[in-house]
Amino acid sequence: MDESRGTDKSLADETYRTLLDEILSTKLAGGSVVQERRLADRLGVSRSPMRDALGRLEGQGLLVRNAKGVLTVRIITLADYLSSMAMRLLIEPSAAAQACEHIDDARIADLQAMLDAIAADPDPDPAFVWSFDHALHQGVGEASGNPFLADTIVQMRRYTTIFERQRKLAQRKPGLSDHQSILEALKARNAEAARAAMTLHLEQARQNVLASY
Template sequence: MAEQETGTETSLADETYRALLEEILSAQLAGGVVIQERRLAARLGVSRSPMRDALGRLEGQGLLVRNGKSMLTVRVITLKDYLNSLTMRLLVEPTAAALACPEMTESKLAELAAMLRSIEDDPDPDPAMIWRFDDALHQGLGEASGNPFMAETIVQMRRYTTIFERQRRLAQRKPGLEDHREILAALAARDAEAARQSMTRHLEKVRQRVLSTY
């Protein structure tokens, strides 16, 4: 019975973590908001034990921080944080794209191409669909690179850039479609150098687009 209860608590903690992570990434829990543990637990319908576990994980990942009064708050992603994260992505993602070129499966490439076509064909695509495609492409490249350290770095750095963009509504309605088409074309051609260059251009354009708003 104890093992079953432990397993249930672990599952609840994982579910709670994923729910809170999505709320932070989507800016439902905005930067600077004070975390009210009891209220969050009641809203998500979980006990305080899995809630504390989930909050501890998010704090360990730097997405929750302590303010001057030692209260747990959602981290505010500054422009400096954003640019530093993009710099890390520029160091890692072009290489990940090159390494993924011979490894990404045809089925995964077809899935990504279908997602991109769906966005292109929709005059007013759901923003959630755009973010799902962006996640699938960038994280998929990290996974296909065969380097787990690269994959984890991409996940972590993209969390910061995603929070910044979504909280400030900087993403365009159909952002970077041409860039994404170029990246997918390079992957489909198994051209590692073209994939590297396409990813570099894409991230540089993202940086310039954000800087132009300041």
């Protein structure tokens, strides 16, 4: 591979990850106009990797064109949230059950340590709480052994995460007991318990959102 092409790809990947994180954290809020040149200047990259990163995000549905054809950050509606959560309820309990067979003890221990740190901290950093949530749900997807299922979980969680964060619906310590039940089932390699714990966790998250309306 040409060295310059490799550098461009690396920059595009880094730019994509940065923008994805800003969208998921709602630093780039829904409805915001995406100005390629301004973003490129802010991140200190040329317009080529920026254009590549924006194209990927648009392809994933996180950036959309408004009626005037202007690129904007997608606004995640309640309908989007509920549809995404319905998909998660269909597949994540099965992923959790399958993960019992494949997830390694070290990953479970890391997740438990993160959850213990959140529980012990009277005012945990929200970024760390979200990092744990991401690590748990993505870890379950990856450990399911089904890459298509894992990818769908990642995609659906993006919509639910953005919605919850843009409306500031997450609690300081959301779902501690739910998450602990999931980890206990994974530790015990109890597939049916993991399935039930994940179902309960997602359903309670859905109900909490509906209760806020």
